[in-house]
Amino acid sequence: MDREGLRQWWPPSRWMTLRWVGIRRVIQVLAFVGFLMLFIWSRRGGWPASLVNAPMRLDPLAMLAHLLASRTFLASSALALSVVLLTLVAGRVWCGWLCPLGTLLDWIPLRNWRRHQVQVPDGLRGVKYGLLLTILVAAIFTNLTLLVLDPLTILFRTLSTAVWPAVDQLVTAAETALYNIPLLQPAVAAFDARVRPVALPIEPVFYRYTLLYAGFFVAVVATNLLASRFWCRYLCPLGALLGLISKIGLVRRQVTHRCTECGACESVCPTGAIQRERSFTSDPGECTMCMACSAACPAEAIKFPAGAPAPRWRAYDPDRRHLLTALGASIAGVGLFGSNLLAARDHSRLIRPPGARENDLLNKCIRCGECNRACPTSAIQPAVSEAGLEGVWTPVLVPRAGYCDYSCNACGQVCPVQAIPPLSLEDKRRRVIGKAYIDENRCIAWADNEDCIVCEEMCPVPDKAIVLDETAVLDAEGSRVMVQRPTVIRERCIGCGICEYKCPVNGEAAIRVYVPPEECGDLSF
Amino acid sequence: MTEYTRRKFLRRAAVSLGLLTSGWLLPGCSGEELVTPFPSPTPVPPTPPAVATGEPSGDTAQPTVTSTPGETEVPRPTATPERSLAQPDLVVARGGEPEEMVRRALAALGGMEQFVKAGDHVVIKPNICVAYHSYEYAATTNPWVVGALVKLALEAGAGQVRVMDYPFGGSAEQAYVKSGIQEQVEKAGSQMETMTRFKFVDTEIPAGLDLQRCKIYDGVLKADVVIDVPIAKHHGLARLTLGMKNLMGVIYDRPAMHRNLGQRLADLSSRVRPTLTVVDAVRMLMDHGPTGGKLDDVKKADTIIASSDIVAADSYAATLFGLRPDELAYVRAGTEMGLGRGDLESLRIEEISVGG
Numbered sequence: 105m106d107r108e109g110l111r112q113w114w115p116p117s118r119w120m121t122l123r124w125v126g127i128r129r130v131i132q133v134l135a136f137v138g139f140l141m142l143f144i145w146s147r148r149g150g151w152p153a154s155l156v157n158a159p160m161r162l163d164p165l166a167m168l169a170h171l172l173a174s175r176t177f178l179a180s181s182a183l184a185l186s187v188v189l190l191t192l193v194a195g196r197v198w199c200g201w202l203c204p205l206g207t208l209l210d211w212i213p214l215r216n217w218r219r220h221q222v223q224v225p226d227g228l229r230g231v232k233y234g235l236l237l238t239i240l241v242a243a244i245f246t247n248l249t250l251l252v253l254d255p256l257t258i259l260f261r262t263l264s265t266a267v268w269p270a271v272d273q274l275v276t277a278a279e280t281a282l283y284n285i286p287l288l289q290p291a292v293a294a295f296d297a298r299v300r301p302v303a304l305p306i307e308p309v310f311y312r313y314t315l316l317y318a319g320f321f322v323a324v325v326a327t328n329l330l331a332s333r334f335w336c337r338y339l340c341p342l343g344a345l346l347g348l349i350s351k352i353g354l355v356r357r358q359v360t361h362r363c364t365e366c367g368a369c370e371s372v373c374p375t376g377a378i379q380r381e382r383s384f385t386s387d388p389g390e391c392t393m394c395m396a397c398s399a400a401c402p403a404e405a406i407k408f409p410a411g412a413p414a415p416r417w418r419a420y421d422p423d424r425r426h427l428l429t430a431l432g433a434s435i436a437g438v439g440l441f442g443s444n445l446l447a448a449r450d451h452s453r454l455i456r457p458p459g460a461r462e463n464d465l466l467n468k469c470i471r472c473g474e475c476n477r478a479c480p481t482s483a484i485q486p487a488v489s490e491a492g493l494e495g496v497w498t499p500v501l502v503p504r505a506g507y508c509d510y511s512c513n514a515c516g517q518v519c520p521v522q523a524i525p526p527l528s529l530e531d532k533r534r535r536v537i538g539k540a541y542i543d544e545n546r547c548i549a550w551a552d553n554e555d556c557i558v559c560e561e562m563c564p565v566p567d568k569a570i571v572l573d574e575t576a577v578l579d580a581e582g583s584r585v586m587v588q589r590p591t592v593i594r595e596r597c598i599g600c601g602i603c604e605y606k607c608p609v610n611g612e613a614a615i616r617v618y619v620p621p622e623e624c625g626d627l628s629f
Numbered sequence: 630m631t632e633y634t635r636r637k638f639l640r641r642a643a644v645s646l647g648l649l650t651s652g653w654l655l656p657g658c659s660g661e662e663l664v665t666p667f668p669s670p671t672p673v674p675p676t677p678p679a680v681a682t683g684e685p686s687g688d689t690a691q692p693t694v695t696s697t698p699g700e701t702e703v704p705r706p707t708a709t710p711e712r713s714l715a716q717p718d719l720v721v722a723r724g725g726e727p728e729e730m731v732r733r734a735l736a737a738l739g740g741m742e743q744f745v746k747a748g749d750h751v752v753i754k755p756n757i758c759v760a761y762h763s764y765e766y767a768a769t770t771n772p773w774v775v776g777a778l779v780k781l782a783l784e785a786g787a788g789q790v791r792v793m794d795y796p797f798g799g800s801a802e803q804a805y806v807k808s809g810i811q812e813q814v815e816k817a818g819s820q821m822e823t824m825t826r827f828k829f830v831d832t833e834i835p836a837g838l839d840l841q842r843c844k845i846y847d848g849v850l851k852a853d854v855v856i857d858v859p860i861a862k863h864h865g866l867a868r869l870t871l872g873m874k875n876l877m878g879v880i881y882d883r884p885a886m887h888r889n890l891g892q893r894l895a896d897l898s899s900r901v902r903p904t905l906t907v908v909d910a911v912r913m914l915m916d917h918g919p920t921g922g923k924l925d926d927v928k929k930a931d932t933i934i935a936s937s938d939i940v941a942a943d944s945y946a947a948t949l950f951g952l953r954p955d956e957l958a959y960v961r962a963g964t965e966m967g968l969g970r971g972d973l974e975s976l977r978i979e980e981i982s983v984g985g
Contacts, residue, residue, distance in 0.1 A: 276826055276827055279825075279827040280826075280827040283827050283828065283830075283847075292827075293828070296825050296827070296828075297822075297823075297825075300823070300825055301802070301823060306800060306801060306823060306824075306825065306826070307826075308826065480799075480800055480803075507798075509760070509798065509799050509800075510759070510760075510761045510798060510799065511759070511760040511761045511798070511799040511803055511804075511807060512799065512803075554888060555866055555887070555888075555890075556866075556887050556888070557865045557866040557887070558884055558887055560865045561864065561865055561866065561919060561920075562797065562798065562920070563920065564759065564761055564798055564920050564922070565922070566917060566921065566922030566923040566926075567917065567923065568917050572865055588865070588866070602798060606797070606884065608884035608885070608887065
């Protein structure tokens with residue numbers, strides 16, 4: 105093709121719009137990498153907690169719901185106003201340019217896997233508004249359960265409970281295998297010394313139900329099979345909130361008179377926001393400002409000017425019926441959750457992070473998963489059944505997976521909403537999160553009459569909450585032998601769970617931590 | 630440009646995988662070498678060693694530890710021939726700054742050059758068992774003791790000095806900082822190493838009576854010189870944690886050690902065989918060990934014990950707590966296995982008062 109031909113095929117003015125798409129892609133990569141870096145570093149404590157948890161504080165949905173449910177305003181949550189402001193100026197830029205889950209859905213379009221063109225009814229777009237309203241109404245009733253559907257919490261939880269442990273397993277397996285080849289040993293050691301301290305755990309990491317988290321995420325991605333960015337179009341409650349705000353936004357997509365009605369824009373729009381029957385205009389509440397349409401437009405008919413006329417309210421936008429349905433659903437849900445026995449009488453293993461139990465965790469926790477990410481031993485895990493459906497994915501300590509490190513107070517520091525209070529290390533060391541009980545039927549010293557003492561050795565309390573009593577017992581031959589038997593001194597135990605974690609008995613430990621006995625709930629007789 | 634078809638991709642993947650596995654299997658043919666990559670010229674003989682070691686090997690004026698007749702051959706004989714007859718088996722330095730005590734004690738043993746040769750890879754293993762407290766609480770080895778040993782090793786011409794432990798409470802990174810050891814080690818011109826999972830290799834313990842196999846840290850096995858720097862402290866099961874107990878930090882599956890702990894510690898010591906043991910008793914943790922946390926349990930003793938004989942060092946350290954050496958199960962087991970001598974009366978002990 106000669107120069108002239110090139111100019112005709114690709115007029116210079118077109119570079120401008122293309123450049124915008126290029127800039128958007130770069131920003132998407134940067135935002136995603138930034139999210140990933142903050143994710144990785146939220147484990148190491150190398151960066152300040154207030155920086156590490158910034159993505160969650162940017163999330164206007166989580167911050168608004170927290171404000172409604174906890175009735176407390178945290179100055180640090182005002183960061184979310186920047187996203188609100190951005191949306192007021194330029195529409196759902198968050199969704200198209202910044203949201204890491206949206207970016208991932210762009211990167212995994214599954215376009216070639218879409219065998220049949222499924223016609224998703226446009227009315228389904230109302231689902232996300234319904235979800236949003238349900239979340240906000242429930243938040244007024246102090247319930248935050250449905251924040252598990254916030255895109256940031258979904259991605260963050262998947263990364264921390266499924267992707268990261270699995271990557272560690274694979275990398276370590278590869279390292280172990282390659283380390284057996286003498287020739288490669290220095291290289292493997294150098295690689296590990298460089299990468300592991302930054303990005304991977306020293307001790308292996310275990311989460312319960314990793315398949316559940318991975319499966320949930322795969323399901324979200326798999327909706328791309330039905331339509332590109334299906335999640336963002338129809339389901340995302342954060343997208344719904346930003347969509348509502350962007351209806352009064354300043355900068356909007358506009359189709360000028362140069363439009364030849366070729367339909368090129370309609371076919372590239374990732375959220376299907378462009379409607380042929382409305383002369384290829386789009387609803388700003390559905391448009392993510394990705395500018396793919398203007399790059400695809402052969403007539404350069406698409407502009408993004410400030411102050412374009414406001415669109416008409418669409419059929420799928422929330423109306424009175426939506427509001428009433430959401431209100432009814434939330435109230436019914438709150439009532440049902442409240443009448444669950446677990447709401448009154450705690451699960452005996454509902455061990456909360458330090459300070460959280462006394463802190464009305466359920467009214468505050470936005471389910472973001474920062475605490476289970478920050479926990480250096482992976483003791484903090486998302487609750488699945490311990491807290492009932494209401495408390496699903498709130499933090500719970502699982503001592504068999506990890507222990508509450510006596511030298512750590514990271515969870516309270518990193519929690520963006522102070523659901524886990526930011527305690528000083530001194531204060532945290534005194535917080536009782538549970539009490540340890542010895543199962544004398546399975547304990548090596550009690551049941552097998554053999555010395556073990558691991559629990560006593562590990563106990564970090566300066567006075568030792570576990571003491572050893574030397575007792576004379578009869579062995580199999582009938583002769584007297586001395587054995588050291590552990591006992592828990594109730595008053596000293598803080599419930600950190602290192603005894604349960606390290607107990608050498610297979611399967612369930614012979615010493616276990618349960619919720620503090622005096623705080624089992626509000627059930628009164 | 631050639632097209633990269635799926636078939637082509639699969640074929641190449643298969644070939645490279647095949648190459649990789651063959652590279653992995655081939656060195657596997659040489660068998661044991663791979664499992665126990667220990668550079669010592671004289672491997673530990675598998676013969677039962679507990680023969681003539683209970684008695685104090687005849688003449689007390691014959692002070693060389695490693696050439697005691699009948700004793701198990703030490704994999705690395707720490708340059709015994711160069712040591713003069715007047716040199717002590719064990720040195721106790723008292724009453725000075727930690728670094729000064731270490732320097733004087735090592736000088737009395739004939740200098741660090743006795744143990745570290747030019748270019749040697751040296752591993753120093755302090756006790757950094759938890760990340761909970763600073764060194765004043767005596768749960769972790771005194772940072773200046775470790776720092777002094779790093780300096781001495783470097784002065785002796787070591788090619789590389791690495792300091793490491795595998796804490797059981799808190800992360801290594803945290804513990805290194807909290808104990809103050811990282812700071813002193815870096816000041817002394819060396820660095821800490823984080824012990825990573827895959828480097829714990831399945832290792833045979835030929836002389837082991839109870840523990841015959843376990844996963845030991847490769848970096849320690851491969852080191853030319855291992856310096857064991859325990860802090861003297863209380864422990865519920867072992868009674869005291871000293872040099873032999875401190876070696877538990879170089880293995881992976883520690884709960885498995887707790888049954889028959891004394892013998893297993895001796896078995897482990899027979900494989901790791903530190904070249905030098907320096908017991909830090911600048912501060913001693915008298916109770917609530919090994920984690921500690923109360924200053925009331927800490928006794929300032931300003932004492933350093935140094936010996937190339939780990940059993941002797943542990944035996945002497947036991948007396949600081951008012952215990953007889955044979956009250957420690959691992960000292961008994963170590964003596965019986967011929968890892969060293971626990972009979973303090975027959976040892977040539979030099980006591981130095983450093984004075985401050």
